[in-house]
Amino acid sequence: AQSVAQPEDQVNVAEGNPLTVKCTYSVSGNPYLFWYVQYPNRGLQFLLKYITGDNLVKGSYGFEAEFNKSQTSFHLKKPSALVSDSALYFCAVRDIGSGNTPLVFGKGTRLSVIA
Amino acid sequence: GAVVSQHPSRVICKSGTSVKIECRSLDFQATTMFWYRQFPKKSLMLMATSNEGSKATYEQGVEKDKFLINHASLTLSTLTVTSAHPEDSSFYICSARAPDRERGELFFGSGTQLSVL
Numbered sequence: 167a168q169s170v171a172q173p174e175d176q177v178n179v180a181e182g183n184p185l186t187v188k189c190t191y192s193v194s195g196n197p198y199l200f201w202y203v204q205y206p207n208r209g210l211q212f213l214l215k216y217i218t219g220d221n222l223v224k225g226s227y228g229f230e231a232e233f234n235k236s237q238t239s240f241h242l243k244k245p246s247a248l249v250s251d252s253a254l255y256f257c258a259v260r261d262i263g264s265g266n267t268p269l270v271f272g273k274g275t276r277l278s279v280i281a
Numbered sequence: 282g283a284v285v286s287q288h289p290s291r292v293i294c295k296s297g298t299s300v301k302i303e304c305r306s307l308d309f310q311a312t313t314m315f316w317y318r319q320f321p322k323k324s325l326m327l328m329a330t331s332n333e334g335s336k337a338t339y340e341q342g343v344e345k346d347k348f349l350i351n352h353a354s355l356t357l358s359t360l361t362v363t364s365a366h367p368e369d370s371s372f373y374i375c376s377a378r379a380p381d382r383e384r385g386e387l388f389f390g391s392g393t394q395l396s397v398l
Contacts, residue, residue, distance in 0.1 A: 209391040273324035
């Protein structure tokens with residue numbers, strides 16, 4: 167079975183400082199990993215994904231994430247946070263060998279960037 | 282990128298009424314769509330997988346007769362909440378994967394906030 171853990175409900179960071187939102191996963195095979203962002207009363211917007219290749223993935227709005235197979239982690243990072251980055255962030259996973267199946271999401275981490 | 286349109290964005294209804302939510306893939310054909318439910322401060326919970334031309338596949342604990350899913354065409358899936366009650370109040374989101382991205386990300390509708398009085 168697939169699962170995702172986001173250990174932090176809330177992350178607070180000052181504007182201009184680097185931010186990290188943590189994610190660990192569990193799959194039986196190899197993972198496809200995703201990060202999505204959700205603004206209030208809105209659907210989800212895709213940020214970035216890891217399928218294969220370089221472990222460091224760059225995505226939208228200056229975000230990046232590093233796939234670490236040994237630690238089964240896929241933490242989301244940004245070198246310099248903006249107030250507009252404040253939102254709810256979801257990590258998601260699919261098992262590569264699972265066919266056209268839905269994503270399994272973590273419970274989400276609320277990011278607050280303080281000016 | 283692929284676009285998924287969801288309507289309505291917000292609906293308020295009386296207890297006992299039925300509510301239909303539409304999910305359309307605007308620029309691609311989606312043989313499979315997924316319906317998620319999001320509770321306040323909770324993650325997205327998969328409710329069902331909607332398959333074009335066949336019955337939906339429901340997750341454990343989701344009432345089939347309560348949440349009717351119809352996927353009559355390659356671009357439209359509907360979720361009908363029948364005889365809605367206050368506990369059905371939630372944020373419902375549909376999603377689909379573009380055919381050329383069978384192993385890739387899902388594209389999400391903007392969601393429907395359902396409030397049952």
